[in-house]
Structure formats: structure tokens, C-alpha cells
Amino acid sequence: MKLRLIQALALLLATISGARIAAAQALPTAAQPLQLSAFGAASGVFTGFGGGKNFSIPAGGDLGLPVWQGMRPVVDIPGTYPLDRGLVVAEKDAMGGLRVNFLLGRRIHPYGDFLYGRGEMDFRLVYIFGNKIYEVTTTWVYSPGAGFDYDFTDHLSLKVDAQLEHWGEEPTTKGRVYTSVGTVGLVYRFNFRNRNGMQ
Numbered sequence: 001m002k003l004r005l006i007q008a009l010a011l012l013l014a015t016i017s018g019a020r021i022a023a024a025q026a027l028p029t030a031a032q033p034l035q036l037s038a039f040g041a042a043s044g045v046f047t048g049f050g051g052g053k054n055f056s057i058p059a060g061g062d063l064g065l066p067v068w069q070g071m072r073p074v075v076d077i078p079g080t081y082p083l084d085r086g087l088v089v090a091e092k093d094a095m096g097g098l099r100v101n102f103l104l105g106r107r108i109h110p111y112g113d114f115l116y117g118r119g120e121m122d123f124r125l126v127y128i129f130g131n132k133i134y135e136v137t138t139t140w141v142y143s144p145g146a147g148f149d150y151d152f153t154d155h156l157s158l159k160v161d162a163q164l165e166h167w168g169e170e171p172t173t174k175g176r177v178y179t180s181v182g183t184v185g186l187v188y189r190f191n192f193r194n195r196n197g198m199q
Contacts (some may be wrong), residue, residue, distance in 0.1 A: 001122065010083065031145050033062070033066045034063065034064060034065065034066070035062075035064030035072070035074075035147070035191075036061070036062070036063055036064070036188055036189070036190045037051065037061065037062045037064070037187050037188060037189040037190065038059075038060070038062075038187070038188050038190075039058075039059065039060060039061075039062070039078075039159055039185055039187040039188070040057070040058075040059045040185055040186060041057070041058050041059070041095050041159060041161070041184060041185020042055070042056075042057060042182045042183070042184060042185060043055070043056040043057070043058050043080065043181050043182065043183040044056075044181070044182050044183075045080075045091060045149075045179060045180075045181050046122060046175070046179065046180040046181075047086065047088060047089050047091055047121075048167075048177040048178045048179045048180070049088050049089045049121070049177060050088045050089075050133065051088065052086045052087065052088025052089045052124075053086050053088075054082040054083075054084060054085060054086045054090055054091060055082070055083050055084035056080050056082045056084075056091075056092075056181075057080070057081050057083050058078050058080040058081075058183055058185070059079060059169050060076070060077050060078035060079055061077050062074050062075065062076050062077070062099070062187075063075045063177070064101070067103065067136075069112065070102065070103050070104075071100050071101065071102055071103065072091065072100070072101040072103060072109075073098060073099070073100055073101075074098070074099040074100070074101055074111075074113075075096070075097075075099075076096065076097050076098065076099045076113055076115065077095075077096045077112050077198075078094075078095055078115065079092075079093065079094040079095070080092055080093050080094075080181075083149045084161060085122070085124065086124065086127070087124055088114050088123075088124055088125075089122065089123050089124060089127075090121070090122040090124065091119060091120070091121055091122075091167075091179060093117055093119035093141050093165070094118060094119075094121075095115040095116055095117030095118075095119075095122070095141065095143065096115065096116065096117055097113055097115035097116055097117075097143075098113050098114060099111050099112070099114075100111035100112055100113070101149070103161060106151070106169070107150055107151045108148055108149070108150050108151075109148060109149045109150075109157075110146070110147070110148040111146065111147060111149070112144075112145070112146045113144070113145050113146070113147075114142070114143070115139055115141075115142065115143040115145070115163070116140070116142045116143070117140070118138060118139070118140060118141065118188065119138070119139060119140075119141035119165070119167055120136060120137070120138045121136065121137045121139075121170070121173070121177075122135070122136050123135055123136070123137075126183070127171065129171035129172070130171065132145050132171070134171050137169075137170060137171065139167055139168055139169040139170060140168055140169070141165050141166065141167050142165070142166050143165040143166065143181075144163070144164060145161060145162055145163035145164065145181075146161075146162060147159065147160050147161035147162060147183070148160055149187055153158075154189070154191070155188060155189050155191070156186065156187070156188055156189075157181065157186070157187040157189070158184075158185075158186065158187075159184065159185045159186065159187050160183070160184055161181075161182070161183040161184075161185075162180075162181065162182050162183070163180075163181040164178060164179075164180060164181075164185070165178065165179040165180075165181060166177060166178060
């Protein structure tokens with residue numbers, strides 16, 4: 001099921017990309033004043049709870065702002081859902097934040113980001129802490145991270161990303177949990193049109 005989902009996502013993005021490229025010639029990525037994109041990916045998640053692991057599907061959208069001094073600030077809105085919930089705890093979240101892309105070359109764009117939002121931990125077995133029983137907890141999450149996009153075309157890119165999520169107010173002796181997330185996926189960019197209808 002996991003493999004079929006990833007293959008379907010890749011096929012969909014490749015089909016959209018091919019249709020758009022055939023329809024019109026795009027401006028170079030760095031030349032666009034605004035840049036709207038969507039992404040889908042697969043993530044390995046180390047939950048930080050009892051060695052728990054998830055296989056998750058992150059997806060979301062980005063709005064790239066005008067380039068300044070070789071950098072593009074990006075408003076980033078991702079969400080993550082656990083496809084394989086593991087044996088200990090399943091984590092899902094919805095966040096938003098700011099990313100800065102460094103336009104060092106024509107194809108590769110390293111970046112750093114900071115995300116903030118809400119997350120939910122669903123314990124696979126009853127979890128007891130401090131004489132209380134927990135099945136699900138919900139809390140604020142913040143996440144610094146880094147990664148890079150590698151452009152295949154002006155529309156389609158490979159994304160490689162790493163995040164360190166800080167989950168607060170969790171039922172642990174320290175009151176927090178650190179989750180490590182590694183992600184590989186695809187990004188599709190939609191080009192804005194100017195007043196003359198050209199891209």
C-alpha cells in the first residue's frame with residue numbers, strides 16, 4: 001500500500017509537470033517575483049517515545065516571496081499524517097512557518113526553516129504517567145530544520161528535508177519530546193502569469 005501511494009504521487013506530479021511544460025515555456029525559477037508550489041513526500045519519523053517509529057506522508061503548499069540578495073523567503077504550510085503508525089505512538093501535525101531558500105546555483109537550492117503549529121500523539125497502547133492514563137495528547141510543536149530542493153525542470157524538483165520537532169507539555173519527566181524527521185519528496189511549482197499572459 002505504501003509503495004502504491006508513493007508511485008501514484010510521483011506519477012501525478014510527473015503528469016502535471018509534463019502538461020505544463022508542453023503548454024508554455026516558463027521563466028527561470030529565480031526570475032519569478034512570486035512562486036506558488038505544492039509538495040508531497042514520504043518521511044521516516046523517530047518519535048522520541050520509547051524508540052517508536054512512524055512512516056508518514058507529509059504534504060502542503062508554499063508561497064515564495066520576491067528574491068532579495070540571492071535569497072528567497074518562503075511562507076511554508078506543511079502537514080504530516082502517519083501512514084504506518086508504529087508500535088508505540090503515532091504522531092501527526094499541522095504547522096506553518098518561514099523558510100529561506102539560498103539561490104546558490106541554477107538547480108540546487110539549500111534552505112533553512114522554522115515551523116510552528118499543533119501536533120497530536122496517539123498512543124498505540126495505554127500510557128500511564130503520574131497516575132493518569134493517556135490515549136491521545138495534543139500540544140504545540142515547533143521545529144527548526146534544513147534541506148535542499150534540486151530542480152529537474154522549472155516546475156518539478158526533488159526535496160530532501162530534515163526536521164527536529166520539539167513537542168511540549170507531554171507526559172514525560174522532562175515535559176517534552178524531541179522527534180527527528182527525515183523526508184524525501186517532490187515539489188511542483190505553479191508559475192504566475194504577467195499582464196500580457198506570458199509566464
